[in-house]
Amino acid sequence: MHRIAQFGAGRMGAVHLANAANHPRLEVAWLVDPRPDAGAIASSVGARLGSVEDVLADAAVEGVIVASSTDTHLDLATACLAAGKAVFCEKPLDLDLPRLLAAESDLVTPAAPLYVAFNRRFDPDCRALQARLAAGEIGELESLNIVSHDPAPPPAHFIPTSGGLYRDFTIHDFDLAGWLMPDPIVEVFTWASCLVDPAIAAAGDVDTARTLLRDAKGRLCMISNSRRSGYGFDQRIEAFGSGGMLRGGDLVQDTVQLWREAGAQAAPRYMDFISRYAEAYRGEMDHFAQVLAGTAQPETGYADSVRSLRLAEAARRSLATGAPVRL
Incomplete structure (x- = not known):
């Protein structure tokens, strides 16, 4: 067991x-959170409620999950790594690119393993598509389409602290594009509007x-x-190559269809990212257990x-200037 x-x-x-x-190989020893019910949450998983200092001082703690507010991720991750503890950090590691770059010396070759959790890398459909693409099943990749549509907008008060559409939401798609x-x-070039909720525009976001990406060999990706x-929650990938197409991620809750005189009725899509990516989140945690085991x-x-984050910042500059941004 890894504490x-x-x-x-x-x-x-x-x-x-x-x-x-x-997880059968993990033991949660400490939970750190200021919310009033944090003690009860900690007790429900057999953990103790503590402080950052408690965690850093506990030599038996091998790894830490950083799932606190985004503005704390980088400082907590850096402190835990310096204490020799492996880190599982919820994305993003930070919202400020210059600040993230300034931490390079501590994070490129950290004192302990640093794992930043981009959950779609562990989704079975995404992994299968990437593996078959890498195996050359459709020849050389020529273009890529990524669709990411939420069922409904978040509350407007979430927007100012989230990092905005590109750094909070599209960042998953930027990671997928870089991976595939x-x-x-x-x-990078982007067009964007506020068509769903005027309160999002009032908060300064779209x-x-x-968004269109172009790689060094001219391949194109549209997000x-x-x-x-x-x-419902709509996440799809289409990869077009010299010998065919790979398509993945277009999931519904089951594949049963009911046919009647009026036509077909099918199962709905997943209604949020937590249910859609439940298996991916379990896969992330299993990967962390493997990292801790060496x-x-x-x-x-x-x-x-x-x-x-560099792609997200480039998209924000493109939106502001109306022009493509070279990296």
């Missing part, structure tokens, strides 16, 4: 805490975007984002965080 601690028990923290508590495209992305689908190296870390 671990967790910072944060909010929406994503609750997902990670449950997966860690249910064989060469570095060198140019809710509908189309479609919306804060509202009207029909049988795996983190699949995603500092370099992936920098690459995705």
Whole structure:
């Protein structure tokens, strides 16, 4: 068993805490969170409620899950790594690119493993598509389409602290594009509008975007984002190559169809990312257990965080200027 601690028990923290508590090779020893019910949450998984200092001072703690508010991620991750504790950090590692780059010396070759959790890398459909693409089943990749549409917009008060559409939402798609495209992305162009909720515009953000990426060999990737689908959580990937197409991620809750005179009725899509990516989140935690056991190296870390955030910043500049941004 690997003794671990967790910072944060909010929406994503609750997902990670449950997966860690249910993992046969992990023991959650500490939970750090200021919310009034944090003590009860800690007790429910057999952990103690403590402080950052308690976690750092506990030599038996091998790893830490950082799932607290985004503005605390980098400082907590850096402190835990310096204490020799492996880190599982919910994305993003930070929202400020210059600040993230300034931490390079501590994070490129950290004192302990650093794993930044981009959950789609552990989704079975995404992994299968990437493996078959890498195996050359459709020849050389020529273009890529990524669709990410939420069922409904978040509350407007979430927007100012989230990092906005590109750094909070599209950043997953930027990570996918960097993972699936064989060469570095060198140019970004985006158009965006606020078509879903005027309160999002009032908060200084957009809710509908189309972003085009071009890699060093001219391959193109189009990313479609919306804060509202009207029909469920819609995540799809289409990869086009010289010898065919790979398509994945277009999931519904089951594949049973009911046919009547009026036509077909099918199962609905998943209604949120937590249910859609439940298996991916479990896969992330299992990967962390393997990292702690020394049988795996983190699949995603500092370099992936920098690459995705750099693309997000380029998209924001493109939106502001109306012009493509060269990287």
